[in-house]
Amino acid sequence: MENSIVYKxxxxxxxxxxxxxxxxxxxxxxxxxxxxxxxxxxxxGISRQGVYDTLKRAENALDRYEKKLKLVERFSKHNMxxxxxxxxxxxxxxxxxxxxxxxxxxxxxxxxIIKKIM
Amino acid sequence: MENSIVYKxxxxxxxxxxxxxxxxxxxxxxxxxxxxxxxxxxxxGISRQGVYDTLKRAENALDRYEKKLKLVERFSKHNMxxxxxxxxxxxxxxxxxxxxxxxxxxxxxxxxIIKKIM
Numbered sequence: 001m002e003n004s005i006v007y008k009x010x011x012x013x014x015x016x017x018x019x020x021x022x023x024x025x026x027x028x029x030x031x032x033x034x035x036x037x038x039x040x041x042x043x044x045g046i047s048r049q050g051v052y053d054t055l056k057r058a059e060n061a062l063d064r065y066e067k068k069l070k071l072v073e074r075f076s077k078h079n080m081x082x083x084x085x086x087x088x089x090x091x092x093x094x095x096x097x098x099x100x101x102x103x104x105x106x107x108x109x110x111x112x113i114i115k116k117i118m
Numbered sequence: 119m120e121n122s123i124v125y126k127x128x129x130x131x132x133x134x135x136x137x138x139x140x141x142x143x144x145x146x147x148x149x150x151x152x153x154x155x156x157x158x159x160x161x162x163g164i165s166r167q168g169v170y171d172t173l174k175r176a177e178n179a180l181d182r183y184e185k186k187l188k189l190v191e192r193f194s195k196h197n198m199x200x201x202x203x204x205x206x207x208x209x210x211x212x213x214x215x216x217x218x219x220x221x222x223x224x225x226x227x228x229x230x231i232i233k234k235i236m
Contacts, residue, residue, distance in 0.1 A: 014187065065136075079236070082235055082236060092225060093222060099218075103221055104211060111204065111211070114200060114203060114204050
């Protein structure tokens with residue numbers, strides 16, 4: 001997970017605004033526009049090695065912010081619980097349960113998950 | 119809201135780790151331990167004016183982080199929706215509705231709120 005592009009994009013989404021303009025634009029070209037290091041080099045006039053170094057420094061900065069703030073971690077846990085609530089609701093809605101007691105039992109389960117989020 | 123202690127505490131909760139150690143400990147004494155500026159001055163050996171200046175600089179830094187990252191704003195919106203989901207669920211559970219169709223209708227409303235969070 002820590003090295004996946006999804007995780008890195010999340011870090012960028014959360015902390016990108018704290019990067020320098022140069023780091024920000026290079027990460028944006030690399031992550032969001034899928035350019036290669038060479039293409040970014042051609043587009044920006046920065047050497048390929050320079051692009052690589054800036055990218056690594058930016059990624060290290062994003063990692064340091066997450067180590068300090070843990071907001072991506074907090075958000076991901078949150079989100080997993082919301083996905084769970086959603087899927088449990090969907091299950092009730094898609095099922096043919098017509099016993100109110102049973103539905104209520106399932107709603108209490110959902111309320112207990114929501115308690116963990118609040 | 120912007121000037122309330124609850125809001126300031128939220129900013130500190132989110133971004134406190136990005137402050138300097140000195141800013142961090144003074145804000146902690148002021149927000150979480152309810153000490154006055156004079157008491158913090160006595161406890162730390164920093165002049166009352168120095169404590170005030172550090173506190174203001176820390177608060178300005180927290181404001182700048184929020185202006186850039188807007189994570190407290192994002193989190194608060196999120197949280198309001200979760201509170202709404204929770205109260206709608208509670209209403210169903212505390213009511214005497216025993217018509218499955220009606221419960222299903224209310225669950226669809228809840229699912230639509232959750233969609234906004236995901």
